[in-house]
Amino acid sequence: MDRAEAGLRTLQRCFEAADAVLVTAGAGWSACGGLPTYKDSSFYADNAGVREPLDYMEACRPHWALTEQGKSAVFKPFWTKCVQAYRSVGPHPGYAVLQRLLRGKGDGGYFVYTSNVDGHFLQAGFDRSAVAEVHGSVEEWQCCRPNQCSGAGSDALWRLPDGVDFVDACVHCGGAARPHVVMFADDDCVSTPFMGRDYQAWEDAMEAGGEGKRLVVLEFGCGKRVPALRDEGELVVRDFNAAHGAASATLFRVNTAAEDCHVDDEGLSDSVVPICLSPLDVLDHLDRHSAAPLPG
Secondary structure: OOHHHHHHHHHHHHHHHOOEEEEEEOHHHHHOOOOOOHHHOOEEEEEOOEEEEEOHHHHOOHHHHHOHHHHHHHHHHHHHHHHHHHHHHOOOOHHHHHHHHHHOOOOOOEEEEEOOOOOHHHHOOOOHHHEEEOOEEEEEEEEOOHHHOOOOHHHOOEEOOOOOOOOOEOOOOOOEEEEEEOOOOOOOOOOOHHHOHHHHHHHHHHHOOOOOOOEEEEEEOOOOOOOHHHHHHHHHHHHHHHHHOOOOEEEEEEOOOHHHOOOOOHHHOOOEEEEOOOHHHHHHHHHHHOOOOOOO
16 A cells, blocks of 8 residues: 555545544635646836846745836736636536535634635535635735725625726725735735634634544645745644543645645654645545445
């Protein structure tokens, strides 16, 4: 039996026994539908007719929106390209399989924690109260200067209309508008409960109580370039095991890149199971074998 097959069998056992499931979904999850990951993203800014290459971290910055040159050369074409790409691809088949599997855990039995800004979990029909879009979504927009804007609270954001891939002006004050996405070097993204507060309440509830609970963390496509989701999954496992006893929580690190499958914290080596396969292959296996007896 190879390592991947052993990991799949362990996942099957743990998933069926779990009282709750946390899904952490990074860029590699969206890549299953054909979207590029951070390292594969490229963008060319048109600067006075000269095409200048920018990587994702350079282009994904809010300051470009604050000058006409930056907006026309970088900000508008970059975010227009992103919105068009996300909408043209849409949720891949893995969303439906994952949703079907998670329904078996009942109300409150799962949460999705994703850094992806494509909005595909909500488009696929996941309950918003069980999804934390920790970096926001391109499907919601806000003012570039929210602290100076007349829009506040729940009115600070608005949905991007169908057929529209960019909004120039804030609907409240007429100033520059931007996607509600946490960018690099960004202090102005409006915080909402759907970016983590609801998730924190769910996590606290899962960790409460005595021994006996079982948690599975399904980590899909979370690389090390932006390691926040990897760190969160490991922190949850550490805290859950402290609250409910050793081996109460297991993290399954699913990634096609072998260098992204290893355990970052050696102290968690017994609680992290690497599976170097596509998230779609792992879900297909779990879907086909869930509730089926394991071979001896």
